[in-house]
Amino acid sequence: xxxxxxxxxxxxxxxxxxxxxxLSVWAVVSIIGMALVWFVLGPHLAPGTMTxxxxxxxxxxxxxxxxxxxxxLFVWFFFGYSIMKWRVRPGEDGTLPAANLSGxxxxxxxxxxxxxxxxxxxxxxxxxFLIAPAGAGGGEGAxxxxxxxxxxxxxxxxxxxxxxxxxxxxxxxxxxxxxIELPVNTEIEFNVTSLDVIHDFWAYQLGVKADANPDxxxxxxxxxxxxxxxxxxxxxxxGIWHGAMYNYGTVVSQQQFEQWATNMEQQNASxxxxxxxxxxxxxxxxxxxxxxxxxxxVDPNANL
Amino acid sequence: xxxxxxxxxARAGALLFGFAALIGLLIFxxxxxxxxxxxxxxxxxxxxxxxxxxxxxxGAVGVGPHPSWVGYFVQDASGAWHQTTLIQLxxxxxxxxxxxxxxxxxxxxxxxxxxxxxxxxxxxxxNGAAESVVNPNTNTGNGIAHTFNVPALGINVxxxxxxxxxxNFCNTGPCNTSQAHNTITFTFHTGGAGTYRWQCFVPCGLGxxxxxxxxxxxxxxxAGFLKVV
Ligand SMILES: [Cu+2]
Ligand SMILES: [Cu+2]
Numbered sequence: 001x002x003x004x005x006x007x008x009x010x011x012x013x014x015x016x017x018x019x020x021x022x023l024s025v026w027a028v029v030s031i032i033g034m035a036l037v038w039f040v041l042g043p044h045l046a047p048g049t050m051t052x053x054x055x056x057x058x059x060x061x062x063x064x065x066x067x068x069x070x071x072x073l074f075v076w077f078f079f080g081y082s083i084m085k086w087r088v089r090p091g092e093d094g095t096l097p098a099a100n101l102s103g104x105x106x107x108x109x110x111x112x113x114x115x116x117x118x119x120x121x122x123x124x125x126x127x128x129f130l131i132a133p134a135g136a137g138g139g140e141g142a143x144x145x146x147x148x149x150x151x152x153x154x155x156x157x158x159x160x161x162x163x164x165x166x167x168x169x170x171x172x173x174x175x176x177x178x179x180i181e182l183p184v185n186t187e188i189e190f191n192v193t194s195l196d197v198i199h200d201f202w203a204y205q206l207g208v209k210a211d212a213n214p215d216x217x218x219x220x221x222x223x224x225x226x227x228x229x230x231x232x233x234x235x236x237x238x239g240i241w242h243g244a245m246y247n248y249g250t251v252v253s254q255q256q257f258e259q260w261a262t263n264m265e266q267q268n269a270s271x272x273x274x275x276x277x278x279x280x281x282x283x284x285x286x287x288x289x290x291x292x293x294x295x296x297x298v299d300p301n302a303n304l
Numbered sequence: 305x306x307x308x309x310x311x312x313x314a315r316a317g318a319l320l321f322g323f324a325a326l327i328g329l330l331i332f333x334x335x336x337x338x339x340x341x342x343x344x345x346x347x348x349x350x351x352x353x354x355x356x357x358x359x360x361x362x363g364a365v366g367v368g369p370h371p372s373w374v375g376y377f378v379q380d381a382s383g384a385w386h387q388t389t390l391i392q393l394x395x396x397x398x399x400x401x402x403x404x405x406x407x408x409x410x411x412x413x414x415x416x417x418x419x420x421x422x423x424x425x426x427x428x429x430x431n432g433a434a435e436s437v438v439n440p441n442t443n444t445g446n447g448i449a450h451t452f453n454v455p456a457l458g459i460n461v462x463x464x465x466x467x468x469x470x471x472n473f474c475n476t477g478p479c480n481t482s483q484a485h486n487t488i489t490f491t492f493h494t495g496g497a498g499t500y501r502w503q504c505f506v507p508c509g510l511g512x513x514x515x516x517x518x519x520x521x522x523x524x525x526x527a528g529f530l531k532v533v
Binding site for chain 1: 521
């Protein structure tokens with residue numbers, strides 16, 4: 001009696017009908033699941049839609065998350081069905097004669113083709129979207145290959161120093177500020193550098209993330225699309241206050257930005273005079289007490 | 305051939321010993337940590353609604369596990385000095401700070417820190433003279449020794465250094481006002497309760513990477529907290 005059950009449920013015919021059942025339920029649930037991820041969860045996914053680069057990142061995450069749904073559901077459904085239908089029932093001895101195990105070249109082939117296509121397709125997708133949209137908000141090094149199609153850029157230099165970020169504005173007299181405001185609907189060029197160790201400028205909601213290396217200018221682009229607050233965090237372990245190395249910025253209207261920048265330029269006029277000439281990198285040439293400073297020929301250790 | 309088999313008792317003993325060693329190590333570590341944690345000096349509210357915070361920066365603190373490190377002393381209500389950077393302050397209070405600066409200076413790694421910020425009136429008084437931007441190249445070239453910077457409160461106060469070759473230069477702390485020093489005074493408002501970290505922006509950790517190791521990364525020296533309660 002037990003043998004009949006075994007043979008019946010594991011015959012080629014039974015297998016096919018099981019697969020049809022699994023696939024049809026899977027297809028329906030997958031479509032619903034994918035729609036839910038795309039339309040309901042999608043708009044809430046990180047890092048939001050404040051800039052074109054953030055939008056791009058959100059699209060990528062949404063796309064990959066949506067693709068994951070059918071894969072995940074297929075695995076779950078197959079396991080679920082197997083456990084319900086093909087488990088050893090009370091009274092069965094559960095051993096399977098070796099003769100009952102057979103290969104299925106069609107199933108194997110399908111498995112190879114589908115998984116290979118998925119993985120390679122995602123690799124191509126990821127590679128394309130990582131570089132094509134003006135570097136996807138990542139640091140592209142000193143001479144970026146993917147640039148936005150405009151020369152009307154607001155330049156913001158990000159200077160990382162243990163343990164704060166400061167910002168320099170070459171288009172506003174080279175002033176340096178401890179805060180950052182950006183105008184909306186504007187293409188921004190970040191020039192990221194460090195005065196000491198390696199830091200990382202991660203402006204989360206802007207979809208920008210670029211390493212800050214000493215003696216190196218790392219360029220990243222983004223276009224602001226909506227006003228609001230964003231967070232800047234250091235994302236390279238850089239010492240005791242690494243965890244405290246963050247600040248908040250705001251994307252404001254262009255008019256508000258102009259006002260802010262002009263105010264800052266006036267407020268900072270006396271300290272701007274003391275700053276070194278604007279440069280894409282600054283060389284702290286000394287270590288040790290006094291630590292050296294940037295872009296000047298005076299030996300800071302001369303008095304020590 | 306069979307290896308030597310320990311008796312049950314011996315194995316239990318070894319296990320116990322290992323366990324005890326582990327606990328001992330833990331206690332040693334925790335005790336070591338507690339021992340090196342600097343004290344918190346509490347500055348209580350005065351009747352006038354403001355408080356006085358008196359500190360000194362020395363080129364070498366002269367005490368504790370790292371006597372050669374640069375660091376701070378904070379004065380308590382009785383006038384005693386404690387080598388620490390942990391300060392407890394009352395909330396929503398004006399804090400009148402007096403800083404005795406005994407260390408020599410240099411240039412700033414980032415000159416933006418020569419601007420006084422976050423203080424009442426946006427100024428600090430250096431030996432009595434109000435300054436809003438401190439030029440590292442003036443004051444007879446003694447440069448900036450340290451900066452008192454509280455990021456969350458927007459406070460930045462650069463401190464002029466004294467000449468390293470001054471006759472009565474304080475080589476080791478705690479220093480006293482008969483020695484070469486600059487007196488920096490300023491007032492800031494504490495606002496709401498919270499723990500605010502503070503640091504120096506002069507890479508003054510002599511002999512450490514980029515000048516930012518050692519004292520720059522250690523509580524009690526150039527890194528601290530304002531505990532506003
Ligand atoms: Cu950092
Ligand atoms: Cu210092």
